[in-house]
Amino acid sequence: MNRHSLVRRRPFSTLLLIALIALLGWVWQERVALSAFPDIISAYTAKEYCSCRYVMNNAAEYCHGYVKQWLPISGFTDDAASKRITVSGLGRSNSAVWVGEHQGCRLQP
Amino acid sequence: MPKGLSLFFVLLLSLAAHAENWPGEQWSPGPSITGPALRALESYAFPPRNDTTRRGIRTDALLVIRDGQLIFERYAGPTSAATPHLTWSISKSLMATVLGVAYGEGRFNLQDPVVKFYPPLKKYPDMTMADLLHWASGLDWQEDYEYAPLKSSVVAMLYTRGHRDMAAFTVDQDAYAAPGQAFRYSSGDSGLLAAALKGIVGPAHYADYPWTALFEPLGIHHATWETDAAGIFVASSYAYLTARDLARVGLLMARDGRWGERQLLPKDWVAFNREPFARYHANQDDAVPGGHWWLNRAVEGAPRPWPDAPADTFAALGHWGQAMYVIPSENLVIVRYGDDRDSSYQHNELLKLALKAFGGKVQP
Numbered sequence: 001m002n003r004h005s006l007v008r009r010r011p012f013s014t015l016l017l018i019a020l021i022a023l024l025g026w027v028w029q030e031r032v033a034l035s036a037f038p039d040i041i042s043a044y045t046a047k048e049y050c051s052c053r054y055v056m057n058n059a060a061e062y063c064h065g066y067v068k069q070w071l072p073i074s075g076f077t078d079d080a081a082s083k084r085i086t087v088s089g090l091g092r093s094n095s096a097v098w099v100g101e102h103q104g105c106r107l108q109p
Numbered sequence: 110m111p112k113g114l115s116l117f118f119v120l121l122l123s124l125a126a127h128a129e130n131w132p133g134e135q136w137s138p139g140p141s142i143t144g145p146a147l148r149a150l151e152s153y154a155f156p157p158r159n160d161t162t163r164r165g166i167r168t169d170a171l172l173v174i175r176d177g178q179l180i181f182e183r184y185a186g187p188t189s190a191a192t193p194h195l196t197w198s199i200s201k202s203l204m205a206t207v208l209g210v211a212y213g214e215g216r217f218n219l220q221d222p223v224v225k226f227y228p229p230l231k232k233y234p235d236m237t238m239a240d241l242l243h244w245a246s247g248l249d250w251q252e253d254y255e256y257a258p259l260k261s262s263v264v265a266m267l268y269t270r271g272h273r274d275m276a277a278f279t280v281d282q283d284a285y286a287a288p289g290q291a292f293r294y295s296s297g298d299s300g301l302l303a304a305a306l307k308g309i310v311g312p313a314h315y316a317d318y319p320w321t322a323l324f325e326p327l328g329i330h331h332a333t334w335e336t337d338a339a340g341i342f343v344a345s346s347y348a349y350l351t352a353r354d355l356a357r358v359g360l361l362m363a364r365d366g367r368w369g370e371r372q373l374l375p376k377d378w379v380a381f382n383r384e385p386f387a388r389y390h391a392n393q394d395d396a397v398p399g400g401h402w403w404l405n406r407a408v409e410g411a412p413r414p415w416p417d418a419p420a421d422t423f424a425a426l427g428h429w430g431q432a433m434y435v436i437p438s439e440n441l442v443i444v445r446y447g448d449d450r451d452s453s454y455q456h457n458e459l460l461k462l463a464l465k466a467f468g469g470k471v472q473p
Contacts, residue, residue: 033259036269040258043268055333055349056194058187065160066448102320104335104349107272 038090041071043107046087049076050096050105054083130177131369132328132360136353139178142466147181150462154445155185163450167430169194170352170446173467174360175439180467182352186448193331193349194446197427200334201299203319204344205242205382205401206358208306209366209374210322216309219381223301226308229280230301236288238305241298242400243386247286248279250295263296267346274339276304292389292398296345299401303344316340319348326373327361329354346428352444355433359442362402362423363435383423396424396456417461430454439468 007014027034045067052063060078075088083098083105095108130137154168169188173181188194196203211217217226219239224230236246253261262282265271271278279297286293307315314321319342324332332354335347342348350358361367362382366374382400389398391411396403405415405422413420418436425433430447434456443463447454 030259032270033265036265037259039269040264043272044264047268051195051335051347051349055335056187056192058192062160062187102316102333104333104347106335106338107268109273109338 039092039094041069041073041089042087042092043094043096044069045073045076045089046085046094046096047105047107049078049087050083050085050098053078053085054098055104132177132357134328136174136179136356137177139175139180142180144466146462146466150459150466151183153458153462155183158185160186163448164453165451166454167448167450168445168454169448170444172352172356172444173463174356174442175467175469177360177440179353179356184352188352188446190351190353193333193351193354195431196348196350196355196425196446197346197429197431198296198299199355199425199427199431199433200344200346200348201296202382202402202425202433203323203348203358204299204302204306204342206362206374207319207323208238208242208302208309209378209382211306211309211318212378213366213373213375217305223305226305227276227301228308229277232280233284233288238302239381239400240289241302241305242381243289243292243388244294244298244398244401245289245292245386245388246295246298246301247284247288247290248282248295248297249285250279250282250293250297252294252296263345266296266300267343272337274341275300275337275343275345276339276341290388292386292393294394294398299345300341300343302401303342307341323358323373324354326368326371327354327357329357352446356442356444359433359435359444363437363440363442365437396426399423415457415460417457418464422460424456426456432456432459434460434463436464439464441467 049063049067052058052066053060073087073089077086084095086095096105097108098105154171156166158167169186170184217238220237222234223236223238223241224234230236240246251260251262258264266275266278279300310318319334333349334342336342365376366372366379382402383404384399385397385404385406385408391409396414397406397408403424403426405413405418405420407413419438421438422434422436430449432445434443445459
C-alpha cells in the first residue's frame with residue numbers, strides 16, 4: 001500500500017530512480033567495453049594516420065582528412081624523424097610508430 | 110592426313126601455350142578499349158569527388174586485367190600506380206592464399222584442429238582450419254565498425270583491448286555455436302588463421318613467410334603487412350598492395366593457383382576457396398562465403414549476390430569499398446580501391462558496367 005502511494009505521490013521521481021538503477025546495471029554489465037571506449041578515437045587516429053602517411057605515402061594534409069571521425073581529438077603530433085604519431089582525445093592518449101617496410105605501423109602498447 | 114592433323118593440333122596447342130600472358134616486372138599492356146561502355150563505367154566509378162563531405166562513390170583505383178594483360182587503369186584522389194593501398198578485409202583472402210602455399214607444401218590439412226598450431230585454443234579442441242576459413246569458429250563476435258563502436262569486437266581488437274595480442278583477445282570470446290556449424294563473419298577468425306600460420310611454418314620462417322611464399326614468386330616487391338605487438342600478421346585488415354600487385358594475386362586465382370609453369374597453390378585448395386560453405390544460409394551476408402573468399406553463387410533458391418555477373422565470379426572484399434573481382438570465364442581480374450564512407454557503391458553495378466566494357470562474351 002505504501003509503495004503504491006509513493007508511486008502516486010512521486011511518479012516522476014520513481015521513474016527516474018528506476019531509470020537510474022537500470023543505467024547503473026547497464027554500466028556495470030558493460031564496464032569493460034565502457035572503460036576501453038575513450039581510447040578508440042586517439043588509437044584509431046594515431047594508427048590509421050601513421051599508415052596513411054608512412055605506408056601509403058600520402059600527403060600529411062590528405063591523411064588528416066582521411067582519419068577524421070565524428071569524435072574530436074584534442075592533440076596531434078607527428079614526429080617525422082622517428083615516424084611516431086601521438087594523438088589525444090576523450091582524456092586518453094595513444095601512439096603509433098612506423099616500424100619498417102614489411103611491418104608498417106603499429107600501435108604502441 | 111591424320112598425321113598432318115595431329116601435327117596441326119600440337120602446333121595450335123603450343124601456340125596457345127605461348128599466347129598465355131603473364132606479367133614480368135610490369136604488366137604488358139593489352140589492346141586499349143574505348144567507347145560508350147567504358148565511358149559509362151568511368152562515370153559510375155569516378156564521379157566528382159568531394160573530400161569534405163566524403164559522400165558518394167569515391168574510387169581511388171580501378172584496374173582491369175584481361176587475358177593476363179593490363180587493359181585499363183585509372184587512379185583518383187591521392188592514389189597512384191605506386192601507392193600500396195590499404196586493402197582492409199581483402200587481407201583475409203590474402204591470408205588464405207598464403208595458407209594455400211603452406212597447404213601445397215604439405216604443412217597442414219583442412220581438417221587439422223587449429224589448437225595443433227595455436228595452443229591457446231585448447232578451450233576449443235574441435236575447431237578446424239576449415240572452420241576458420243569458413244568464418245564458422247562459433248565464437249561470439251560482433252563485426253560492426255563505426256555504427257556500434259561500444260559493442261564492436263573488431264574495433265576493440267584493432268584499437269583498444271585487443272591490439273597487443275589479437276589472437277589472444279579472440280580466444281577470450283565466448284562461443285555461441287559449436288565450431289563448423291554456423292557462419293558468422295568474423296575478423297577474429299581470420300586473426301586466428303594468422304596465429305595458426307606461425308605454428309604451421311615455425312617462428313623462424315613466419316615473419317617473412319607471406320613474402321617468400323607468395324609475394325616474391327608473384328613478382329610483388331612492395332607489400333606491407335602490419336602485425337600486432339605479438340608479431341602476428343593482422344590478417345583481418347592490414348595488408349597493403351598496389352592495385353597492380355594485388356591483381357597478380359587475382360591472376361593466380363583466376364588460373365587455379367598456377368603462376369607460369371609453377372602450381373603455387375594446389376588446385377584442390379582453390380576449389381575449396383571457391384566452394385560455398387554448406388552451412389551458410391541465403392542473405393546472411395552480402396555475398397556467399399567460400400574458403401575465405403566471396404562467391405557469386407545462388408544458394409537456397411536466392412538469386413546470386415551479383416546477378417549481372419557470371420556465377421563463377423568470386424571476390425576478395427574489404428571495408429570502405431575495397432574489392433578484387435576474379436571472373437575466370439571472362440579471363441578478367443578487376444581491382445577496385447576506394448574510400449567510400451557511405452554505401453553508394455554497389456558491386457553488381459560496377460561488375461555490370463565492367464563486363465559491358467571489357468567482357469568478351471555477350472551478356473544476357
